[in-house]
Amino acid sequence: xxxxxLKPGNPEYERRIDPATGEFRVIEQGQTFKSVTAKISDIVLxxxxxxxxxxxxxxxxAGATMLMVALVWLFLKGVGIWAITQPVAWGxxxxxxxxxxxxxxxxxxxxxxxxxFKQGWRNAINRFAEAMTIxxxxxxxxxxxxxxxxxxxxxWLFPLPFTMxxxxxxxxxxxxxxxxxxxxxxxxxxxxxxxxxxxxxxxxDRAKHPxxxxxxxxxxxxxxxxxxxxxxxxTAALLLSGLATPLVLSVHTVISFDFAVAVLPGWxxxxxxPYFVAGAIYSGFAMVLSLAIPLRKFYHxxxxxxxxxxxxxxxxxxxxxxxxxYGYGMEAFMAWYSADHWEAFTFxxxxxxxxxxxxxxxxxxxxxxxxxxxxxxxxxxxxxxxxILSIIVNTGMWFERFVIIVTSLYRDFxxxxxxxxxxxKWDYMTFFGTVGLFLALFxxxxxxxxxxxxxxxxxxxxxxxxxxxxxxxxxxx
Amino acid sequence: MPPREGIYGLLAEFDTxxxxxRAAQKSYQDGWRRLDCYTPYPVEEAAEAIGFxxxxxxxxxxxxxxxxxxxxxLLETWIxxxxxxxxxxxxxxxxxxxxxxxxxxxxxxxxxxxACYGMFALCGLPEPYxxxxxxxxFRTGATDDKFFLCLEALDPxxxxxxxxxxxxxxxPVSIVEVEY
Numbered sequence: 001x002x003x004x005x006l007k008p009g010n011p012e013y014e015r016r017i018d019p020a021t022g023e024f025r026v027i028e029q030g031q032t033f034k035s036v037t038a039k040i041s042d043i044v045l046x047x048x049x050x051x052x053x054x055x056x057x058x059x060x061x062a063g064a065t066m067l068m069v070a071l072v073w074l075f076l077k078g079v080g081i082w083a084i085t086q087p088v089a090w091g092x093x094x095x096x097x098x099x100x101x102x103x104x105x106x107x108x109x110x111x112x113x114x115x116x117f118k119q120g121w122r123n124a125i126n127r128f129a130e131a132m133t134i135x136x137x138x139x140x141x142x143x144x145x146x147x148x149x150x151x152x153x154x155x156w157l158f159p160l161p162f163t164m165x166x167x168x169x170x171x172x173x174x175x176x177x178x179x180x181x182x183x184x185x186x187x188x189x190x191x192x193x194x195x196x197x198x199x200x201x202x203x204x205d206r207a208k209h210p211x212x213x214x215x216x217x218x219x220x221x222x223x224x225x226x227x228x229x230x231x232x233x234x235t236a237a238l239l240l241s242g243l244a245t246p247l248v249l250s251v252h253t254v255i256s257f258d259f260a261v262a263v264l265p266g267w268x269x270x271x272x273x274p275y276f277v278a279g280a281i282y283s284g285f286a287m288v289l290s291l292a293i294p295l296r297k298f299y300h301x302x303x304x305x306x307x308x309x310x311x312x313x314x315x316x317x318x319x320x321x322x323x324x325x326y327g328y329g330m331e332a333f334m335a336w337y338s339a340d341h342w343e344a345f346t347f348x349x350x351x352x353x354x355x356x357x358x359x360x361x362x363x364x365x366x367x368x369x370x371x372x373x374x375x376x377x378x379x380x381x382x383x384x385x386x387x388i389l390s391i392i393v394n395t396g397m398w399f400e401r402f403v404i405i406v407t408s409l410y411r412d413f414x415x416x417x418x419x420x421x422x423x424x425k426w427d428y429m430t431f432f433g434t435v436g437l438f439l440a441l442f443x444x445x446x447x448x449x450x451x452x453x454x455x456x457x458x459x460x461x462x463x464x465x466x467x468x469x470x471x472x473x474x475x476x477x
Numbered sequence: 478m479p480p481r482e483g484i485y486g487l488l489a490e491f492d493t494x495x496x497x498x499r500a501a502q503k504s505y506q507d508g509w510r511r512l513d514c515y516t517p518y519p520v521e522e523a524a525e526a527i528g529f530x531x532x533x534x535x536x537x538x539x540x541x542x543x544x545x546x547x548x549x550x551l552l553e554t555w556i557x558x559x560x561x562x563x564x565x566x567x568x569x570x571x572x573x574x575x576x577x578x579x580x581x582x583x584x585x586x587x588x589x590x591x592a593c594y595g596m597f598a599l600c601g602l603p604e605p606y607x608x609x610x611x612x613x614x615f616r617t618g619a620t621d622d623k624f625f626l627c628l629e630a631l632d633p634x635x636x637x638x639x640x641x642x643x644x645x646x647x648x649p650v651s652i653v654e655v656e657y
Binding site: 032033034037159165166167168169170171173175176179180182183186187190191194197198201202204205206217218221222223224225226227228229230231232233234235236239240243244246247250254257454455456458459463464465466467 | 494495513515532535538542549557561575576578588592593599609
């Protein structure tokens, strides 16, 4: 329901709208420290696992099993089981890699950049967005490893002193990728775990079963909430955000160098770094929505993950969507303005060639549907619509990577070398397998870790305000 | 090492952060230095009240970042010019602009790891056992919705009776003796 339809005096208005800002409330009224602790930690500590959890975990587990089958066959037979050949030597593996890494970026954006900008509303969604980042990076990291063909030699990518005394080539963007992605994965895990330590302390103290107490006690590192510790913790969190911000921007930039440094028409452009980063954040927010909307419904978290969050994420998608649109526009413009025959042909071929359908599909999913409808607040807080839209955008973003990789490669300079590309069943099994792996990991996270940071929510409650003595008198929480 | 027997300190429990901050301020003004506050979420005012204004995490992070930067840049230079020079179309082996990207990533990696590990090291964590966990109300409240002030026995001002009397004046919900 739009705010304009909620008039003051209407009981709905009082409940959902914050009079100070006229926006939806970040947290519903009536929450206390105790209710927040109980709500979030009981999801983890309850001995009763909802049946729905098993259903989702089974789906995810089935996908992960399919991935395992595909990988075993890949390791036995080699990358020939995929559709990659000349001229399209980079197929699904790189598409999926870029897509998954991009999805991860919104998690870091929420946890780091929005923290630096003091966007308090992010607090409720940052934990599971970070978890999403880590699982997306796990899925992404798998692809470069398996597409090298001999994954057991993957360590050659690192500058390690081994007997052949062969060292990596530091002038290659592919090697920069190794450092960008491994740093990104490490820092994301560190940031995520560090943020959970105080909440693990809460779980340790609330757990009834000795084994559970021991488990969370171990994870909490003996956190006891000393304000000296908190002060250092806050400083470290702020510093990590400051570090993660340039990091997240650099990761997709470096990935775009893999393409932009090549001389291939359609890849060799300067718009790639910002265009990749914006696209990454765009798809990442879509994935956060795909996860947040079912989570808040099934775990009844509507009071903590409110319409405000969904609304704001819709706005952020609108913004990044327009940056992506600018990227598409600039590609078309440069194809004409560069007066480069090959560049112009590549663009024409993208839109009207035999694989033109993928280009129009991507424009429909990424621009035509979201950028026309996200203007409406009514639609931005319509959960069903936003969920469907998030799936559409992620489909569109997958096709964006498909268009970039396949339609640039399949018809390059020499017409006699032209070919086509069509994924094999192993390609699809690997791709959907990683989706399953992602889902399975996420379900495990939801069951065993606090998915909303309790301490950061408590910080935002009215009870957390420090009041002078007189005002505090008789003011219960 | 602190003594491992007897009393660790007196623990006063408060219901609101405002009460805790006031109590902490009064204790600090009274001359207490071995004291600490325990809260379920960061209460900056309480840290200020007990005279904890600055910490060393930024310095550690800076040193870590600079070490990462130097380490990676030197490694790249050594590999590309001495250990395994590759002549790629006659380009210089010491092509430093290309070395910037991995060096940049390692700056962030080392700085981030230093920030996290440095923070835990300064806090003395992991520390699975702490005397405060012996206080029954601490276990149920400190990470949930209660606010604690602990005046420690190591402070020269500490005297079981007098300190208890002093804490009474701060109007806590309860006062508990914490044993090692």
